[in-house]
Amino acid sequence: MIESYLTISSASEGFYKEKGSKFLAFAFPVATEDEVRERLEDLRKRYHDARHHCYAYILGAEKGSVRANDDGEPNHSAGDPILGQINSKHLTNVLVVVVRYFGGTKLGVSGLINAYKVSAEDALNNATIEKVYLTHCIRVDYPYESTNEVMRLINDFEIRVKDQVFEVACILKGEVKVTLVQALKEKVQLLKDTGHKLELLVE
Known part of the structure; x- marks a missing residue:
């Protein structure tokens, strides 16, 4: 059973330059494919004059949703190196996008692989990595006179309180x-x- 996973706590950026080409890297914490699309659309609007918006993401505690996209670059020269950096840090629920401005000189496949790898790595190195523990939602129904016992449960079992009546x-x-x-x-x-007279419901 998976108990926890690593992700990033907030967005971060990285940068790499090679033979006039600029690679702007952006790392985001994301939880759904809808969030991925929103981040991509935002970057495409902000950097609409860039030639490529290559990306990779991993979603889910069990890393069940994985994708790498070369966005017009030679096959496996962009998305896979980006994905490799996410995997190398054992992260999930992370999207990394690298925006490339072409500098006029072709880098070749090996040059592209290195550029996308280094820029993605820079963005992730600038991120704060956090460990997230998987949780279950619970509800406890109890009489007022058992409040002290319930308060001890909160403390002893590190319960994150969402609501109390x-x-x-x-x-x-x-x-x-x-x-x-x-x-x-x-x-x-x-x-x-x-x-x-306590009743515990675990969802």
């Missing part, structure tokens, strides 16, 4: 790491066995 009948909604779900279930059952 404090009334006669209280509700806690939050997220807990997948690795802690089973232990949380066991703790709630232990509390129920000792007289607390």
Whole structure:
């Protein structure tokens, strides 16, 4: 079971120049293909006079969606080197786009591979990499007199609270790491066995 993955926390940029050609690299955290399209469209508008907008992305904790696009460059000379840099840092939910302005001198396939690799690497080196833990959404229903026990659950199981209702009948909604779900279930059952009227729902 996958428990966590690495991604970047915010957008970053890189740059490379070779024989007059400029390679502007942009790395973005993305979660869906719709976000990928939006980022690409934005860059194509901003750099509409560039010859190529080559890119690669990986999506999903299990890296189930992967694509590399050469955008008119020779096959496998742009998208694959960009993708290789994402893979080399073991990242997912990341899009890297390299915008090329042609400088008048052809670089050859090996030159292009190096240029797209180095520019993508520069953008990712300028990014902050973060570890994201997979979580389950939970809901705990409990009487007000069990509030102290629920507060301890929040602390002990690192529950990220999304919403809380404090009334006669209280509700806690939050997220807990997948690795802690089973232990949380066991703790709630232990509390129920000792007289607390807690109900835990894990989505």
